[in-house]
Amino acid sequence: MLEITSTPLILIAILGTVGVILPIISIARKEKGSNSFYAVIAFAALIVSMAYVGYEFINENVAASALFSDDVIVNDAFGGFFAIAMLIVALFTTVGSFNYMRKHNSPAVYYSLILLATIGMILVAYSTDLVMLFVAWELMSIPTYILVGYMKKNPASNEAALKYFLFGALSSAIIVYGIAISYGLTGSTNIGEVIEGYSTLDPSLLPLALLSVGMFIAGFGFKMGLVPFHQWLPDTYEGAPSPVTALLAAATKKAGFAAAIRIIVLGMVALNLDWTLALGIIAVMTMTIGNVAAIMQKNLSRMLAYSSIAHAGYILIGLAVAPYSSLGLQGSLYQIFNHAVMKGAAFIAIAGIVTTLAVTHIDKLKGLGRRMPITALGMVISLFALAGVPPLSGFWSKLMLFGSALDASTALWWAPWLAIAGVLNSALSLAYYGWITRKMYFEGETEKRVSEPKSIVAVMIFSIIFLVGFGVYPEPLLKFVEFATPVVSLGLMP
């Protein structure tokens, strides 16, 4: 049994309590429109959670990444790592919503949903049991369906929510199907036991095991935005309120990766398959299609949605080479953490632009560098970090990812091509990141400065400090990533 003070339980307690109490308070107060009150409470809850996770890390109460456990959840560094990344994004979203949600009703429910979704995401990363994982997965998904469609009067928001829900339902069904098959084959839902069962599986049952892994790839791939399970993503990201998009792109996506690392990578190691090629192909497809589609986009949210797809492709490189290079998963985790901050900041910047200027078309961004200097700067830094321009933090994680592909080249002849594809795609991505930068800074002469929302400015300043600081001095983050990365090798047994 887990101790009652272990991180996941405490987080459930804090965030769950606040999440449930918020709407009750709102009913009791019978007030409308005092957005910031609930926002501050949610913010406080998130900060306390974050502090607790950090405190546990600093006191070294966290076990090294344990891949398996007899329990349904395990208090390990892997989960803690994701918890921190997701809490950062949840904080971004909360702070970014201060202004964004001001004109919308029932703020208490809105923030409550954010908190509940955050619990779901965190628990996905902590789960060591398939059923627990699925429950967490749904806890994460269902609030986000509502959040995406939160602007009831806006048809785009409704369409986005509907598409998201349709695909979410389908993928949930597929995941359940996968769980069912693996339970049928191994008689357990504990991930450790499933994998042990897989490694001693009767060869005649292998196709069924493969089917289950395929199901997991499709089911989790939906959240990760892997090609060809990505099509809902641009429509949803574009239609959803920008802070919610930040939550989707930067956090729930990462939950998909957490689940994928827990199940797919380990499962396939156990099956002793040459499965890496499948992930490699998907990785290259994902990054290429994401970048190529992004280049011609005119809508900022949609462009970043495609960029987000492309980044899923980069992260997948690390998963694909994981058994052959210890850098693989490290690179993936590193990139996941950076991506959470970079993408989160970029979408929050969009939220700021939308609330202040009500534009998302790229041509309308002319002179943004003059109009909203701090937002524009935060945006540019995030974009360049996404492109992997040194000395920003995104550079090091990309370096590690591509390096892992080269590192694996002794075992996999095609692994260097992943790195080459990654580098070419990064170059390609600069085309549209540079395009936005050019619009913001080199076009438009006459614009005057407008006042920027303070909450957005706070997020921007945090992101700039994070990206530049860890770019110039990556050591602490690197250590953290190393600590959180589970060791995966072909000879692994539970």
Add this chain to the structure above:
Amino acid sequence: MATESIGLPFEATSAAAWLVWILPFAAALIMPGIGKISKRATGYVAVGFALMSALSAASLLPLAIEASEIHHQIMWIEAIGLKGGVLADPLSVIMANVVAWISFLIMIYSTGYMKGDKDITRFWFWMMFFIGSMQIIVLSDNLLQVFFGWEGVGLASYALISFWYRDKKKDHVGQEGRTVLGLLDYYAPTHAGMKAFIMTKVGDVMMIAGMLLIFLFAGTFGFKELMGDHEWAIAMNAQGLLVPAFVLLFGGAVGKSAQFPLNEWLLEAMTGPTAVSALIHAATMVKAGVFLVARIGPIVFALGAAGIMADQFFEIVAWVGAITALLLATQGMVNPEIKKVLAYSTGSQIGYMMMALGVAGLSHQYVDGYTAGFFHLISHAMFKASLFMAAGSLLHIVGSRFMTDMGGLRKHMKKTYAFMWAAGLGLMGAPFITTGFWSKDAIFASVYTSGNEWALPLFAIAVLTAIITAFYTTRMIGMVFFGEKSKHIQKMEEEGHHIHEASLSMWAPYGILAVLTIGIGLIGLSTEHGLHHMFEVYLEDSFGIHSEYAKAESSILPEFLKGINPVALGASLVAFAIGIGLGYIFYIGRWVDPVKFVNSNIFFYAIHKVILSRWYLNAIVYWCFVVAPLWLARGIFRYFEKTAIDYGMNDGFQKATAWGAKVVQGTQTGVSQSYLFVFGAGLLFVVLILLM
């Protein structure tokens, strides 16, 4: 170390050795600031710093006299254990003094010569930068540091050759309109600077290749370390890389000292201000190559003791020197531009030095050739700097670089006339009274007595070159100072220009050097003996090279006759007599008109034309390395870059990306049913590739 001491009243310190090159750099650094305050002041600052640097160099002289050394090292690049430092031994101390004091005199000269130039700050900056870099070469204790100085002087040379970058007609060299093999033999300063930079760079690349090759085996760039043990050399020799490595190093010297086949840049280098020509392209930088050979030569020779013979290296050095000496001397006979004649002469004389240093390694008596080469370096630095500065005065006064535009100037410019004779006699090797005679005689003797199979051919070339040298020097003086005044001068006088002597700050420096040429020449033999003795001790102590012959001989013969070889002496006298005699007939007495003489028969005419066309060497170099690559580059530009890259890749890539984006966007229909279909197909696809 030797105990003989004249007892100078001061001690040499390592600080002085550092200051010798740091001071000029400091001056260069502050020069732009001073230029902002006062342009006049820049000159005084430059001269002042040059003097301080020279005094620092002079304070090192006890080292040369006592044949001891200062070797001071500091950590340079900690990570790879690389040390930098100064090595002040007799060789570098003498060289440093030659460089420093001649620089000082030329700096004084420049204050007059460059007066009123509006870019004077830039001029001083580069001059001081040059002196600093040159002294790095001289005083460094390792090859890598030498290379830094080496590139520094190259850069300064480039910047100063193209100093008058506006490319005015008067700053060009060559005759306008004259072509050789279809190429114009007429160069603008900017072109000349580039040419010098690129041609010497060929040598520099060879040099760094040689350096790194040696480093690969020895693990050090340091001269002292390389002298210390022979393990690296044995390892290199076993792989047959020892001689190639040193020949590559020598390649750097060939480029920098304008030796065949990298000799052509030196002629165009004359587009620079004459002070630059005197300092860089006569007295110092072009001697860097000789200095380098003097630095590495003993290391190679000392390997003989370890049983490693590197005769090919010395043969290459000797023959490159001999070919250059003759090739360039012949061209000095026909060129109408005074600075070019001097430039040819410079390359030719450096060829002598190389020949001596090469022959030294081929003989049993290394110190003879070594001393001869280095002695010639010193004496040449003096008289050639003097001649250049005098030529600069002529250019200044007459306003033309062609000797055919001068003539009959001896009455107007008496001092210049006298000094030019004195320095010119040094170049010709006038017997017994000039330094040039003694140093050249020493070279003759060392070549003649080397006992090598190449001794006689080399000796013949040396003597032939000496005849030609005496001839073209006489021709130069004759054309400038004797005969009728040229049309150009007559015209100037009609226009009211008064032909007069140059100012004091100009004539004094070359006067001093001209007087020194004669003055030291009068005690030339004992100077040579002093040098000989110094190097004997130096080579013995530092490299373990014995000079048995000299020791055996010195016990029998009286001191003052040592080193005089009757054959060499006779050859010197005859060469001088023939050369000056022919020159007198054509240009001073003017008994025969040289133009008519050349045109008198087809044979002389053809030779004259070939020589005037620079043996077609320059044209061939241009055709092979400039015209042909440019032609190739244009072809590539037109048929590859414009089509394959610009149209194919750039446009093509852009169009392909846009097309791809359209296709991907086309799949994004917005219809949920089609999305769900793709999702399902994707699941099937994933399972299929897993099953593969």
